Amino acid sequence: IEKFMTLLPCPACQGKRLKKEVLAVTVAGINIAELVSYPVEKSLDWFKGLLESNKTVTKKSRQNDLLTEKEFEIARQVLKEISSRLRFLNSVGLSYLTLDRTANTLSGGELQRIRLATQIGSGLSGVLYVLDEPSIGLHQRDNNRLLETLRELRDLGNTLLVVEHDEDTILAADHVLDIGPGAGENGGELVAQGTPDEIKQAENSITGQYLSGKQNVPVPAKRKPINPRRIIEVIGAKENNLQNIDVRFPLGQLICVTGLSGSGKSTLIQEILHKALAQKLHRAKSKPGKHEFIEGIHLIDKVIDIDQSPIGRTPRSNPATYSGAFTYIRDLFAQLPESRVRGYKSGRFSFNVKGGRCEACHGDGIIKIEMHFLPDVYVTCEGCEGHRYNRETLEVLYKGKNIADILQLTIQEAYDFFANIPNIKTKLKTLLDVGLGYIRLGQSAPTLSGGEAQRIKLAKELSKRSTGKTFYILDEPTTGLHFADVKKLLGVLTKLVDRGNTVVVIEHNLDMIKCADYIVDLGPGGGDKGGKLVVCGTPEQVAENTDSYTGHFLKRMLAKS
Incomplete structure (x- = not known):
């Protein structure tokens, strides 16, 4: 029900959470609600200023809203401790976070x-x-x-x-x-x-x-040209720290949105662009962030956000079921002579419905034992010994393997095994293309990493018939990926773009950024020092911009390539 709910500030306190009497207490002219609304860097400057200014004040009366000598003596140790902790937050790259930021948004x-x-x-x-x-x-x-x-x-x-x-x-x-x-x-x-x-x-x-440098991610020989008639433009974006900016996204390109942490990248793409497109194209209920309007929505037919969330939360979800390959595998088993003699349909080979599955574990292969005050413990089912199916179902063989044996094959082994079955081979080929040949067909979804789950989703998109008008959004897809995996991921994204689709990637990885057709760089800093459009253009154009932090690092990367 949470997706249908909207958070609004309290009309009594305007979101400050405290009573008027508490907010009436001020230090150096500001109350606690104003202070915690500052980013870490600004708060650190404020506390430093308070410490240094009071060293020169010796009178017992307030001077320019500073602490009295007695108040400063009491507060000195506390001020040092606060400054020290803020300095540590600043040193690990969190200068842009406001002190009142809720934990669930981090x-x-x-x-x-x-x-x-x-x-x-x-x-x-x-x-x-x-x-x-x-x-x-x-x-x-x-x-x-x-x-x-x-x-x-x-x-x-x-x-x-x-x-x-x-x-x-x-x-x-x-x-x-x-x-x-x-x-x-x-x-x-x-x-x-x-x-x-x-x-x-x-x-x-x-x-x-x-x-x-013996191996590297190569820079494309040429960038895709921009078609001025195929552009989506966000006009007047001013959610969070965005400063009323207009941003253009040329369609049919691999676009990287870059900038320091907290510069407004996720706000622009996830909160404004994605939600506005989903609302228009898919009648989504989510409310987009503040902006005036978006031009060019009619040029695309759907928007898809491919994130690193799990492909399923139960042991029954796996790469075979998610990619659609398992449907064809079940159909194949149902067509075998042994299945026809016994009257087995494709449902018999599903572990989600009664019939062929082991009823002791309901087709999970494992049984969950709930422990009081301790994490749940999973044990292998004694009835089927982890095979998920009953004995009768496992007696049906294809090339000497039963359905449980098939699920234990890696994607690469299954691709070779089903080389003569076009439907299955095509589905498995896309999983191989995204570099997942090593995972098992029946590997349960909770055991897959975020990067693996994201690539399974990309494989599913590759296997669909393309309209050339899809707008894909990926938020830091290189998270958890090795250099070689980044190279494979780029190959997949390039295939989607070559079909006429648009791929927008929020990214810090320079190997990904240097291979983009177009870059949108936000900044120049994070928090209240960001939210502006610093530069947009090809990687070479961004690298030449002296105001762009991304350009500074990108220039060195392009020189190495």
């Missing part, structure tokens, strides 16, 4: 960096910290700040174990462990370890080859 990367800031503030030593991709959602400028913070933690006498794909973070490490060589069945080995320079020399390390 991204996973932002939450992780807030926790990191609290650890720096604790000043502990001899601790092992484990960080899973702390650079998620960070611009290259902020990434350098984060690396300085991590070095600071290390220098205190701590050990940091970082799972990361970011090139700068890998090169900044003291010791690198490279796991591989491939993914899934093809991985799980220690390929190389040592300093970044030693990893570069390792012949069988794919990571080393990308770090040394």
Whole structure:
């Protein structure tokens, strides 16, 4: 029901949450509600100003709304502590967040960096910290700040174990462990370890080859030209920190929306453009952010947001069912002579309905045991031993394999196995194209990573018949992806664009940005220092713009390529 609800500020307090009597208490002329509405960077300046100004005040009366000598003596330690904590938040790239921002609106990367800031503030030593991709959602400028913070933690006498794909973070490490060589069945080995320079020399390390420049993500030979008659334009965008900007999106191109964290990228694309298009084209109920109007909606027929959310939340959801390949596999089994003799239809081979499935586990293959005050425990079903089907159903074989054996095949093995069945082969080919040959057909959805779930969704889109008028939106699709995976993802997105569709990507990854046909760079800073259109054009045009932070880093990347 939540999607039909709208949050509105309280008419009594105007969203400040506190009574008038409480808001009447001020420090240096501002109340607590005004102070927490400041971004971290502005708050830090305010507290610094308060500390420094009061050092010069010795009179017992208020002077220019400053604290009295007695008040300052009481508050001095508190002010230092607040300034210290704000400085830590600033150092991990969160300068744009307002202090009253609700926790449920923060991204996973932002939450992780807030926790990191609290650890720096604790000043502990001899601790092992484990960080899973702390650079998620960070611009290259902020990434350098984060690396300085991590070095600071290390220098205190701590050990940091970082799972990361970011090139700068890998090169900044003291010791690198490279796991591989491939993914899934093809991985799980220690390929190389040592300093970044030693990893570069390792012949069988794919990571080393990308770090040394032996392999790279190539820049397209030429950019797609803009058709001036096929443009969608957002006019007067002023939601959150957007400063009444007009932004053009040329259709039939791979467009990257870039800028520092908090510059307004997600607000422009997700809150305004996506919601407005979904409302017009699909009668969606979600209310778009503040803007005047959008021109050119008639040029597209649907908008699709391909995010990294799971393809399903139960063990029954898997790549075979989501991609549609399982429907054809069930039909194939239903047409076998043994099935016809027994009167089995395709429903017999489904683990979602009664008939062929194991009723002890309802086709899940596992049984959930609810534990009081502890996480649920999953155990393999004793009735079917994890096969999901009853004994009679498993007696039907195709090329010596039953339906449960088929679900245990990897995508690559299944592609070879069904080479003579066009319908199944076509569905599996798209999963191979997005680099998912290593996952199993029946692998349950909750065990897939966000990047894998997103690529399964892309594969489904590739398998559909294209109209050439679809508008795709992806928010940081390179999250959790290795250099080689980014290369595969770019290949998939290029295929969608080659069919005439438009792909808009919110991105910080320079390999993705340099391959775009068109870039929209927002900024120049984050929070109240952002929200402006800094530059738009091809990567080469953006790289030449001196006001763009993205352009500064992009110029170096293009020079290397």
